[in-house]
Amino acid sequence: MPGGDLYEISDSGGTLSGGQRTRVALARALYQENSVYLLDEPLASLDRNVANSIWIGAIEKTLRDRGAPKEVLSEEWAQFDTDEDESNSVEESDRIVLHEEERQVGTVKASVVQRYIEATGRILTASVIVALFLMQFSKNTADWWLSRWTQAQHNITSLLLRGVQMDRSVRFLMIYAVIATANTIFTLIRAFLFAFGGILAAKHLHMELLHKLLRTSMSWWDRTPSGRVINRICSDVYTCDDNLPFQVFTELSFQLLNILLASFFNLLGTLVITVIGLPLMFPVFALLMTLYYFIQKYYSWRHIFSMYSCKEAVILVFFIYFVLRLTTVELKRLASLSLSPLYSHLGDTVNGLPTIRAQRFVERFATALREHLTVNMRAQYSLIAAGQWLSVRLSFISISIVATIAMTAVVQHQMKGVDSGMIALAITYALSLTGLLNGLLGSFIETEKEMISVERIDDYLTNIGRYYDNITDISGHIEFNNVSLRYSGYMPFALDNVSISVPAGQKMAIVGRTGSGKTSLLQALLRMVNIESGEIKLDGLNTTLIPLNVLRRVFGVVPQHPFIFSGSLYENLTVGCDSVEMHQVANITHLASLDSLVTRIGGLDGHIEEGGRNLSFGERQIISICRVLLAKAKIVLIDEATSHLDEAAHRRMLSLIMNYLPDATLICITHILHGLSEFDAVVEMANGKVVGIKSPQEEVSPHTLRIVLIKAVVRFSSQRRFLLCGLGAGPHVCFAPLNQFTAFVKMLSTVKLIEYQLYSISLVDEWNENSSMRTKSVVISTVRIVCIEWIITSNAEVRKLIFELLRIFCPYQSISYC
Template sequence: NDALQNGTQHRASTRVGVYAALGLSQGVLVCFLLYSGSGEDAGRTQAAPDMLDNKFHTPQSFFDTTPIGRIINRFSKDIYVIDEVLPSTVLMFLGTFFASVSTMIVIIFSTPIFALVIGPLALIYFFVQRFYVATSRQLKRLESVSRSPIYSHFSETITGTSVIRAYGRNTAFVLLSDMKVDENQKSYYPGIVSNRWLGVRIEFIGNCIVLFAALFAVIGKEKLSPGLVGLSVSVSSSAGHYVLNWMVRMTSDLESNIVAVERVKEYSETVTEAPWIVKDKQPPPDWPPKGNVEFIDYSVRYREGLDLVLRNISLEVKGGEKIGIVGRTGAGKSSMTLCLFRLLEAADGEIVIDEVKISEIGLHDLRSKLTIIPQEPVLFSGTLRMNLDPFEKYSDEEVWKVLELSHLKKFVSNQASKLELECSEGGENLSVGQRQLVCLARALLRKTRILVLDEATAAVDLETDNLIQSTIARS
């Protein structure tokens, strides 16, 4: 009977109490981890909304110069790393750190002479980890940058699928995609190789810990009890091959993945447009009462450092007038509409609407009083009513009225779901002419005094063109 021989039946209540305390401590720590996990869920709601809010207020020039794949990359991979990878890495690092500290305490308590080699081994750990992190961080950054063209190419391919198939360019686009993936792998694969480089070296140092723990146990065998020797060797074995290795890995991964925070922070702090509302410069609620628009020596450029696209333009449009602007391609016709909505800011001069300088008021106060029908109609996934009245400001009677004015009432009435007709992404389930008429109905519903048409009938058939022209003439 081993219990009788080694005396473990003595102080049974004390031993049971220790095990009970350990179990209780484990339960408390599990509750703490669950709580920290819920805090992590709350914290992860900040990075993406902050960046999204900044992008909603970013000037148009940013989107003109930034590939869409780079933006998608920030909102997908980088946000995933911040929300999912970094929290688990931090928790793993803290767990392995405290486990490493407790392991070192146990080994030193068992074989005090082991303290002599902790310093040199820690120094080797430090230099290996620094060398790895310096390489890994740059590889991670290069991999993130080279991933953006893959997203851009995929997005462009999906958008132009019909054209690619029509011209038989499927193989060319597949090869182009493969080239971009290969370029990305040039940074991704070395990252895996560097990880294995780190693994070999920290495994070697871990084996050194086991070696020294066993060596010092043999040297001091006359002063140590067999139980302490066994404890020291078993603990050093687990520490060398798991705890310390994972602590170094987690430290390295933490520093490498923190690049995602840097990239998201960069896009969360880009220069934004003018304020949406300027409290002390808000126009009256009924502004503009007449709809007079005046350009005074107005000049504008698309970005700093580029040539002026409009130079010293001066003109006056009276309220109620229907004015057409004619010019060759690139003359600046669309640029004038961008200036009116302050998507481009003035390089010189002013635009005045009913004696109010638009450069002094908030963007929301300005744009909410203007309406534009673009050359390419824009519809969102959702119901027809949502596309006409996204903020639900108008009654069904008013919506039906503008559908009648835009010659869409018959079409919508024949649909089983009426105003709840589902529009697919981009309004693909409607013809181009119907989409343009929906945009016309949306413009009529807003009842603004200034309506801008940027070649609104250029992409529609003659019949739809006549409908739009007649509707505008009556309005």
């Protein structure tokens, strides 16, 4: 692996294959240096040579050197020889080193705002802006009309005009009522459109994000921790759904709807009325806007900091705004990023509780949780502190602004530039200018801060791959044309110029050593990883032109590690099936020999725990196979799906698939060589290349012909008899004198019927732990035959003769060969 023991593993071992996960778990157990080890078929998912290497180097040598108790072996372990691993290859996996989550720098880009506007809808966005303008215009018009009414009342001093005054008051009142009613209507329309637009935008962003995530390649999922995805699909979508459109700004006891557009139009209306009433303020406001634009466009933080001593109060407002804007945006990004490892850690902890407790890692995981929480709380606290920092400074600056406006009003009143009613209205608006300015700055900063969630969603929507149009129907003809694949640019090819044609309805087996590219072949077919060159066709159509949901619906996949969810047995069997009758499910369970399981859990409605904890691994694999049968898939892909079944169950399940789905195309990856005669073709792979495609009746290549006939544990007792464990199904037990067995092997070698090599023999004395109880019966000399390799001649008649002799010599031995 790149990086050795520093290689990053994604959630649930997504970047590791099944065999690599087994070896990591075994290495973790060996690192504990305990006195007792419980190993539950740790070599089942490995090919024979790799299993031998691990058996000798890790289990026999390491555990024996530590003085561990003798292993209790299941009969399957006897099939592994001690042939040295010729390639020491590492099986294929998504060898992708994880990287830190990327984040943007600086303010939110215009493209992010455009994405939110498109999610809301351009027409709806324009309608919201028009409604806001009309609402603010009607409000300012009502206030202006009220000032006119007040001024008219002030100008009437004659008693003769009292009657005329009453008529004018009625007219003023009616017009004011019409304007106020219009303002109420526009306010309601604006509120409805804004709420509806916010909900619509959140819905569209969520659906687009979900659409992308469900249709992206599995390689993306392997290199992306689940915490990052959960963070976006939960926290960021929640922000778009609730926080972004409906923020509330609180200052003292006054609450203001902190929506940027509402604050902007409110401030704009206030500035217009203030400038009309106090024209001397116009050049001041124009200068401030120009200075703000100049500061934002050309100056960095340090340049702005040098201006902090300026006397103009509002310049300080914009300085504070600009600095705080950049600060809060970065703090929001840090807070969002810090949630991803927290979610990942919580998921790993919940899923791995049994392992954490068994390995005594509780304190380690608790410490890691505290560290993740501390990082997130620091970012959140900094966000709150930044907001309070802004509030305090704006309060001080507000005093200067109000004083400036009051002095300007006094000067202008002395100049008699406008009437007293208009000046009063301007001062009234000016007094609220501070609160509006604070609201605008706060709402803008909060809005841009919350837009970080839209930015993070937009990052996934932009960078996750596209999907294509639909197709109608397929028959199952698969073609690999010069396909090359590797999991990262600096890694060797997992598939190197592979070309295979699988006609519709053909049953094909794929064999090869660990790391030969078998699983990569299926991953490329399912578009779980993207190929580097070549093409894969399904009924003559390039699979890249087929949407993933349609492509993967065609396949029935039986993985090495079946997925079992919490629910009834019926639900687990019929998941993904359109319509299945109860009698069909009962028939499948009977054919798959699951009757005992059905009875044990209380029928098809019996409960299965999460992950199938109340099932054996073999039962989980059989359930996974039954799913494919009930779904009646047109193409069946099997990846070492019977590794935890005995030979009889393996043959029975293979026969069931072929008989129940006779017209389906079957591609089966296996390292179990029994039953290959049932297939139409056998593809042999090595080092990512196709070594050969042959029928089961043809002669196999020399390294496939090299079979392990015997891995024997020979125990000498007082009767000088030994225990022989051989290859095949059933009890592998035969007793015979050692000298007769040795003579038989030498005889076959002398007449050149076989070639053999005895790689190593170890002699170990086993003593009872209590030395005072040593007796003849408990002192045993153990000879462990590490490897006897038989290379049998290719002549079929000679092979038949040899096995007949073995059956005569070992009458209780179950013999089989490939």
